[in-house]
Amino acid sequence: QKEVEQNSxxxxxxxxxxxxxxxxxxxxxxxxxxxxxxxxxKSPELIMFIYSNGDKEDGRxxxxxxxxxxxxxxxxxxxxxxxxxxxxxxxxxDQGAQKLVFGQGTRLTIxx
Amino acid sequence: xxxxxxxxxxxxxxxxxxxxxxxxxxxDHENMFWYRQDPGLGLRLIYFSxxxxxxxxxxxxxxxxxxxxxxxxxxLILESASTNQTSMYLCASxxxxxxxxxFGPGTRLLVL
Numbered sequence: 001q002k003e004v005e006q007n008s009x010x011x012x013x014x015x016x017x018x019x020x021x022x023x024x025x026x027x028x029x030x031x032x033x034x035x036x037x038x039x040x041x042k043s044p045e046l047i048m049f050i051y052s053n054g055d056k057e058d059g060r061x062x063x064x065x066x067x068x069x070x071x072x073x074x075x076x077x078x079x080x081x082x083x084x085x086x087x088x089x090x091x092x093x094d095q096g097a098q099k100l101v102f103g104q105g106t107r108l109t110i111x112x
Numbered sequence: 113x114x115x116x117x118x119x120x121x122x123x124x125x126x127x128x129x130x131x132x133x134x135x136x137x138x139x140d141h142e143n144m145f146w147y148r149q150d151p152g153l154g155l156r157l158i159y160f161s162x163x164x165x166x167x168x169x170x171x172x173x174x175x176x177x178x179x180x181x182x183x184x185x186x187x188l189i190l191e192s193a194s195t196n197q198t199s200m201y202l203c204a205s206x207x208x209x210x211x212x213x214x215f216g217p218g219t220r221l222l223v224l
Contacts, residue, residue, distance in 0.1 A: 088155070103154065
């Protein structure tokens with residue numbers, strides 16, 4: 001059974017600080033990794049994806065991937081109250097496989 | 113922009129009723145998915161489809177069936193609704209490969 005693990009939180013971060021969200025996965029064959037943001041009562045929306053080891057930056061968001069450690073993280077710089085949401089990590093399996101395996105999500109609260 | 117729509121945002125049904133949830137995507141995506149999302153359990157895959165008239169069971173198919181007669185439309189059917197099927201139902205689509213999934217707005221179903 002392929003698994004994706006996240007700390008459910010809640011994670012509380014002061015406004016303007018860096019929020020760090022972590023995710024580990026069990027399947028070494030995983031090839032693509034996604035971070036979704038989900039506001040309460042809404043559907044998940046894609047924030048970032050990463051395929052290669054290292055960092056990928058997009059505005060205030062940075063995704064980090066370490067395949068050797070089976071670890072992916074999301075950093076949010078200059079956190080804003082509007083970043084308060086649940087963040088879902090999702091992992092795509094073997095090449096050609098279409099299914100994503102989702103973590104349970106980390107609830108993030110940014111305190112003004 | 114990818115658009116995934118679902119037929120209802122909120123639905124109230126009685127135990128034993130047959131329930132149809134419709135999902136339509138407008139980007140000619142090959143793959144479509146149905147999930148349910150419950151507090152503490154995350155997103156769980158019910159069924160998915162790689163092509164018209166093709167379907168595959170996900171992790172929790174019991175009590176559900178699906179239909180995909182046209183590429184853009186994927187229907188989830190609750191043959192005889194039960195109270196434990198009260199949940200948020202999310203449809204998603206993806207063009208394939210290692211691409212991300214795009215979610216519809218969700219249908220919150222209450223079975224009384």
